[in-house]
Amino acid sequence: MNHNKPITSVTDERAPDAVSSVVVASLPWAFTQNHPLSTSEFISEAKRRGFDFDMSGLRELYRRNLVVPFVYIGPRQAVPIPAPVESEPPSHGTWQTELRHARDRGRLIDLATERFRPRLRFERQEKDPRHWRNGLLYSKYQVLALPELRSVLEGRQYRRRNEQIVSWLPEPHQFVLERTTKLRQIAIMLTALEARYLPKLDPEWLHLVNTDEQEWVRYRDSFDPIAMAQLLQYPAEQAGQDAEWLLLRASNIDPVGRSWSQVVRRAPRKAWKELKDAALLAIDYREAAELLLLFYEELAQRGQAEELPAIPDNAWHPLKERLSYRHNTLDQNLMDLGISPHPRVVLAVEGDTEQVHAPLVWKALGYPDAPELMRLLKLGSVDRDLEKVAALAAAPLVGGEIGGPEGWWLIKPPTRLLVAVDPEGQFGTPAKVARVRAKIIEEIKAVLKAQGVVNAKADEIDELVEIRVWSASCYEVAHFSDEELADGIMAVHTTINGLTRDQLIEAIAAERRRRKDIKEVCSQWDYKPSKVQLAHALWPTLEGKIQRRLADPTAPVPEIAEVVYEAYIIAQRWRYLSFVLGSDGTPES
Secondary structure: OOOOOOOOOOOOOOOOOOOOOOHHHHOOOOOOOOOOHHHHHHHHHHHHOOOOOOOOHHHHHHOOOOOOEEEOOOOOOOOHHHHHOOOOOOOOOHHHHHHHHHHHOOOOOOOOHHOHHHHHHOOOOOOOOOOOOOOOEEEHHHHHHHHHHHHHHHHEEEEEEEOOEEEOOOOOHHHHHHHHHHHHHHHHHHHHHHHHHHHHHHOOOOOOOOOHHHHHHHHHHOOOOHHHEEEEEEEEOHHHHHHHHHHHHHHHHOOHHHHHHHHHHHHOOOOOOOHHHHHHHHHHHHHHHHHHHEEEHHHHHOOOOOOOOOOOOOOOHHHHHHHOOOOOOOHHHHHOOOOOOOOOOEEEEEEHHHHHHHHHHHHHHHOOOOOOOOOEOOOOOOOOOOOHHHHHHHHOEEEEEOOOOOOEEEEOOOEEEEEEEOOOOOHHHHHHHHHHHHHHHHHHHHHHOOOOOOOOHHHHOOEEEEEOOOOOOHHHHOOOOOOHHHHHHHOOOOOOOOOOOOHHHHHHHHHOOOOOOOOHHHOOOOOOOOOHHHHHHHHHHHHHHHHHHHHOOOOOOOHHHHHHHHHHHHHHHHOOOOEEEEEOOOOOO
């Protein structure tokens, strides 16, 4: 492979006696992973890729030597009968069965090696028996030629022949003929190689058709890439050049762009079936290139070629288009597109009431139902050790170093930990809050150090953690009046321990003056009201306050609404950005 110049040539440097499609169709395991396509099936595959023609149009493509059937099953022996196949999976499908039957009797014909047969029929006639077949079979890889047909199909005309309207195509340009000839030869190579390499297209999975793993492993172990290259007259150098050319074509025709393409390539093969038009063709080209590159790499391991070159980080190269190329993690690809599932904000609240209210406030403020923006975390107690939880939620995951003193790429978007708690325990004073926050920051730095980061910018780390405390003794007291709390408790508690409404209001007021939690009001009751039920009972009151604020900018803002609003603003600001973690430039200690 010559990696010092771009691949722009379309001429085919193969020997004039390049291997026939009949030789490949006669190989053991041929067409086991992708069955041969009938004429109608090939037309359907072309239509999925945005090319619409009928049987007469397909016949014209054959007449013009643009897309010639892979093989033709003739009525009598035409070539020497090949040696019996010793081992291959059982035949599945009518066409595969007929192909093998014809193979074993020497009846397969490579139509590309002979003159156009005007009497070769593509379409069924009324007089034909029910089981009539035209014997024309295509390889799935012949769809690679479709983009080259656009200029010819644009000149398509329709003519009457024998009381039928049929397609007529103009004579193609020599450039188009060269391209389609090149792609037919590549399709022949791919058909020969697919049984060996297609099941391992994804290195993490084995995807088999018509066979089981044990049978395929035996075939894999018996496969000799050097012998195959000699049989196909297809050296590693040519395979590598063809692969890079296909990848260049994929990049040029892919309509989704490189960022989306990287995500599409990660999808399982079954998901590609939902693609169509140019997006599906781009995958076809990449799949074909990957098979050739896997073949090349196996030949290189046996000393038949140089190793593939190292792919440069900061420059485009055709090999960056291959299916197996993974410069970034999936999280990084999704982050670049702004669709990472990781939350941009984790809102940590203490109790049941806040846990119920926070998502309701989010909805009341009109924010979208998008888990990647904010995720809720219930602490359960202000005395809980937050350091490990905070590190899990907010510590950046580092991909690789950018280079020099610049910093590090992040694998996922940064997440801000926003803590909203009662002013008690370890959050009882501003000094205590500062100490807790400092411990969290140190834990985040420890997580970064384990990833090799010891000199990240301090202000960027500081931005990951914020702690807010309610202005009153507890969340409920900070958001509701004594009367509102009394009505909420009465809605969920049938006896209120024998108190009247006025007595309950006074009890709540007393705990407010003592700066105690609302739970102290009922600490001595026979049974205590459910905090979750109380939260739902109080919600209409809180919702009313939010609606008043939305209608009147001078109305008070509930503190939980301020916190949720802040979470939303941060999440939106960080939503569609890619991030790096900056370095402060100090040397590593």
